Amino acid sequence: MVRENQASWGLSIQAIHRLPYYLQYLRQLAQQGTETISAPAVAAHFQLSEIQVRKDFAAVSTNAGKPRSGFPVHGLIRDMEQFLGYGNMNEAVLVGAGSLGQALMCYGGFTDYGLEIIAAFDCDPAKIGTEIHGKHILPADKITDLCRRMKVPMGIITVPASQAQLICNALVEGGVRGIWNFAPVHLSAPEHVLVQNENMAASLALLSKHLFRDTGEE
Helix, strand or coil: CECCCCCCCCCCHHHHHHHHHHHHHHHHHHHCCCCEECHHHHHHHHCCCHHHHHHHHHHHCCCCCECCCEEEHHHHHHHHHHHHCCCCCEEEEEECCCHHHHHHHHCHHHHHHCEEEEEEEECCCCCCCCEECCEEEEEHHHHHHHHHHHCCCEEEECCCHHHHHHHHHHHHHCCCCEEEECCCCCCCCCCCCEEEECCHHHHHHHHHHHHHHHHCCC
16 A cells, blocks of 8 residues: 555655645635745745745746745646646545535535546445435445446545445455545555545544643543
């Protein structure tokens, strides 16, 4: 499995995680009519060092900043969108049409980031054959076949932890190369498949520890 702390794009995972935040900020500046932005201004906004910002920008953009005029905002936006692949719409299937899965299907902002959920799968007979937010709900035993036939590159897992590995296996067998996993469990996948975990339990644990540290109360 491709581990989350490794990167093969010339940038660290931490730097890649910063890019969408940079991009959102630059888009806001562009909407306000700002044409150039300095590295110190970006660094101050995100509480980063100027050197870090310049390194991140230089790794993804050919629009070098000038000492007095700064970086061209629209040029940075174009280069970051291209680097992140936002200009190429990637199709994905979602497995697990429960509350979380439905919330993801309902979210319209994914298209801004080059992602389109084209179908969902579930094992609940009451949901199979229906549509949720315009997405057809198909039986889970059709995952591999549909992904293989439609050459779907990405799968989103929103099933209970006990079912997640089986779903992962079915997606991989169908040719999926990227998995966005919301189940609170470690998944095993081949080296060529990237698994990105969104572990809400781990994030909550960090928040709880921070609150406990500040208050001294459990």
